[in-house]
Amino acid sequence: MNAISTLAGIVGPRNCVTEDADIAPYAVDWRGSWHGRPAAVVKPASVDEVAGVVRAAGAAGLAIVPAGGRTGLAGAAVPTANGPPAIVLSLERLNRIRDVDARDFSLVAEAGCVVQTVQQAAAEAGRLFPIQWGAQGTAQIGGMLSTNAGGIRTLRWGNARELVLGLEVVLPDGRVLDDLRRVRKDNSGYALRHMFIGGEGTLGVITAAALRLVPALRRVESAYVAVPSPDAALGLFSRVMASGAEVIGFELCARFCMEMAARHGTGLRLPLPATAPWFVMVEIAAAHPSVPLREMLEEALAAAMEDGEVSDAVIAESEAQRAMIWKIREDYPDCARREGPAIGTDTAVPVSAVPAFVNAAEAELRARWPEGRMAAIGHAGDGNIHLSLHAPEGWTDRPAWLARAAEMEPMVNAIAVSLGGSFSAEHGIGQEKLDELAHYASPVEIATMQAVKRALDPQNIMNPGKIFRL
């Protein structure tokens, strides 16, 4: 195929692969939900090569699917099964950290840098790159930005979007939009970068980003807390927030989730027996060493216990204990997978609506699938609870459960949206939630997004079939 050899000419034959075995990892998402075979996987190593690949693919009528660490949960980095012929453009070789400036609290990284590598580079400069989530050891900066990744630190430092000072993007026609300024204030026309952040590769290819760093944390205190209800958990959250402590993590976990962690986890030990109905993992921090963090946390927990918001609590006494609390949270998804088939969701509601959301969902799911087991775990501090419905214990037939409880996700989404929330909090739309977006977004919103898409990618060659159909 002529177009493929043109591409091979740009990146070198070794970096333009077409054999099934080489392509296989790029032809399926990491949960195995989405399959799509690209005509080739192309791995440019410079911005110029990316631009060349985009131009050549466009000229040949090949769609372009940008891919990073491919840890996304909505299928955005895999070609659509029935879409046009496509290449996967993998950014993995574009992986230099171009600059770290401690004084400016900034770092410039190429799209293929693994998130953890960036975190480490920041730490070496005495700074913190504060985004954090389970897949950070595999996920790459380009994917993090294209999906506007969230995670457990959002309540303190925002989503990935909030950590960007500037971007470098290859547009669908191969031109390079160089907006890598590291200034904190720049009001010179539209903030174009925000279209590519969270744009899931449909408007261009992010090739590098100037990222914002924050002061390194010098004190961290974590607690594992038993609470009687989501309402009590939110009471605790409000209390700690209003105290003025710097809350950097606040996870809410149903007992069933902690039971699964204990049952399937390797080397996990729960700090409290899984007897309370709900648990909270809370973490506060300070960049200055003189902040009396321990006292602040003890004080808040004692007052919460007095008011019935907390039934029991363990404050981590060592870094090992602290690491254990967060290992439970990080290993949870794997433990839940081992429990058996389940259907999951990714909703967010305003923080104050978390109790109403969880209670309503629990009631509706129990009424409809009394045999199911609801798991609820998530970033309560920013309203992002991941609800899922597990098959009864011992159930092994995954497709049968998915079919039986297929209505679970729309049901939960509807509750979230009715409470002013989102059906897609942190995972994005990809190819998974096109129908949901079409259903929940207003026609004006969809039409405006499509107008932007047509303006920037009139040929529709950038990741077609993702976010919406044109």
Added chain:
Amino acid sequence: MNAISTLAGIVGPRNCVTEDADIAPYAVDWRGSWHGRPAAVVKPASVDEVAGVVRAAGAAGLAIVPAGGRTGLAGAAVPTANGPPAIVLSLERLNRIRDVDARDFSLVAEAGCVVQTVQQAAAEAGRLFPIQWGAQGTAQIGGMLSTNAGGIRTLRWGNARELVLGLEVVLPDGRVLDDLRRVRKDNSGYALRHMFIGGEGTLGVITAAALRLVPALRRVESAYVAVPSPDAALGLFSRVMASGAEVIGFELCARFCMEMAARHGTGLRLPLPATAPWFVMVEIAAAHPSVPLREMLEEALAAAMEDGEVSDAVIAESEAQRAMIWKIREDYPDCARREGPAIGTDTAVPVSAVPAFVNAAEAELRARWPEGRMAAIGHAGDGNIHLSLHAPEGWTDRPAWLARAAEMEPMVNAIAVSLGGSFSAEHGIGQEKLDELAHYASPVEIATMQAVKRALDPQNIMNPGKIFRL
């Protein structure tokens, strides 16, 4: 004129004014630099009325210039002098605070709310709406967002953009884009709100916003510090930041600025004599009352003094002393105006480049206009220094000075841009800096902005002639 009576029918005759006397305040910007007479000033009081006005104006071929508190410094809220017939759409009657939710740390305000009113509503709920700048008693939320306002707190909480959870916008065709969700995480398609924020009214009319609040501050400490050089000031800044203290203000002021403040200010008293070449106003804060803020500031200043970064310092001993420090800063622009004619700039550079920027500009200005007097004051903590060149003492002929030093602004802008900075940090482009944007932005950037503009406003009726010419 038929279109005007249609508009009067939508908002009521009293709210559609056409008399010279009524229109005069809307026909000039507050510095008196830009004049443009609208055919009418239309004051809708609801989103529906805004939509009706936009549709009727569009149908009649009238351009629409949205206006808020009209404190902008780039002429965006005034019709262009030689532009198409236009109406000013003033949001002043759309001024309800729709919702304050302390538990969610959120507030929903209509575009016509005065910024200070929103700050007060947040304070009454025990929260902080952290943006702060001189014009906040007049500026409105819609204008704040359309210009992505900055101010003295940017280094801690970002620009106006970072404080937005959701927007309600009337599009150029009169449709309403309702994206007022208050969720912290929402990855459902493009983040359209970021096109309208900083869009200077060229893409639609912001009618309301869901805003992010933060915990109220319970401790604040301010100091007024004499420093030997911009380099020393930046050393102090790095030191305080790296200490982990929560720095919420860091202003750098040249001696000449403090001399003007002392000479022209009413009730201003400098905490230190204006003998040092440079001064810094630094403020650190904490939301938790147990943070030993005073000790943190004293420690940092003592170490800085030992290292020669600081020659003298006064820590405010009372709220009155603290207020005085910041009153000097807030009253400064008025004092500078009273000194006589001057040409100003609005640049930002990466923080680490502030000393190089100030030194280079000082040398070039002195060489070219030895008779001029350079003033430098600004938000050094985010790299945004406002340099200006004053005429010699006693000079009164403003046009003559502007003509003589006309090259000053481009000269300073070029230095900022050469250091990786911006020629338009916080004031925006409006009708003032079209040529600069055309000069400094890459053709790709301009073309991409114009593509977005054409996609959303194909008729070019929204604030034409601002940001760029089409």
